[in-house]
Amino acid sequence: MEYEIRRGAARAVITSRGGGLRAFDVAGVSYVDGYGPGESPPMGAGAVLVPWPNRVAGAVWARDGERHELEVTEPARGNANHGLVRKRAWSLVAHDASAVTLEISVEPVPGWPFPFRTTVSYALDERGLTITHGVHNLGERPLPFGVGAHPYPRPGDADPDDCVLTLAASTHLPLDPERMVPSGPAVPVDGTGLDFRTGRPLRGVTLDHAFGGCVPDGQGLVRHSLGDVSVWADPVFSWVQVYTPDSFPGKGSTRAVAIEPMTCPPDALNSGTDLITLAPGESWTGRWGITPV
Secondary structure, three states, X not given: OEEEEEEOOEEEEEEOEOOOEEEEEEOOEXXXXXXXXXXXXXXXXXXXXXXXXXXXXXXXXXXXXXXXEOOOOEOOOOEEEOOOOOOOEOEEEEEOOOEEEEEEEEOOEOOEOOOEEXXXXXXXOOOOEEEXXXXXXXXXXXXXXXXXXXXXXXXXXXXXXHOEEEOOOOEEEOEOOOOOOEOOOOEEOOOOOOOOOOOEEOOOOOOEEEEEOOOOOOOOOEEEEEOOEEEEEOOOOOEEEEEOOOOOOOOOOOOOOEEEEEOOOOOHHHHOOOOEEEOOOOEEEEEEEEEEO
C-alpha cells in the first residue's frame, strides 16, 4: 500500500513497506531521489531507521551486562544495519488530504528483547514536508534506542555536483573503511576537508561519513542544505550521515546524495553515545523535514 498527500502544488507519497518516503515534489519538481510504484527502495531511499540508525558492529551489543546478538543484515561487513522496521509492513493510523500517520509494533526478537511501538507522520505545509517520529516503550524495563531517516534530498532540477553542500556539523566520527563502524571518538572538523559549516561545492567530493556536534541555527533547528533544498531537524538529531554513491537507479551519470538525520552515531548501542532511554510506558517524539529554499 502507498498513501499520497497533497497541499497546493506539493505532493508526497509514503509507502506502508517500512513507512518510508517514496516521493516528494513541488509543482512537478522532485526534491528527493525516490523510486517508482511497487519498486523496492534502492540504497535505503526514504527509509525509517528505528530502533537504531546505521550499524551495530558485528551485530553484537550489550546492555546491563546482558549480551545481545542481532541478525546480521550486512553480511559483507558482518554488521546489523539500520534497525528493525524498514522492510516490514506498517499499519495506517490516519490519512487526510495533507497528512498521513503510520505505526508498527515490534515484539522481542533475537538480539532485541525490548518491545516498542513506533509511529511516523508526514505532513505538508506551506514550507515543505515535516516528518514526526514517535517511540513508545511497551516493555517492563528501560528501552534504549536511536532514530534516523535515509532521505536522498534532491536540489530540484540542478545537478548536485553543481551545488554547495552545507552541514551544521562540528565533528566527524572516524570509521573503519572496511567495516564502516567507528574506529575512534568524534573529532573536530576544524581545518579538515570535512568542514562543511560554511558550505563547499560538492563536485569532486566523495562522502560516506558520520558527522556530529550539529549546532542549531537561530530558529533552534539543525539545518543542512544541498543547493536549494534544506534538511532540517530538531536538536535531538545531532548527528547526520552523508553518503554520495557513485550511482543511483534512474539517475544516469548524475549522483544522488543522502543526508540522513540521526539522533545517535553509528554503533551507539555499543558506545552508548546519545542513546535515548525510555522508562516503561514512556513516549518520545522528534521531528525533521525537507524544505525547498
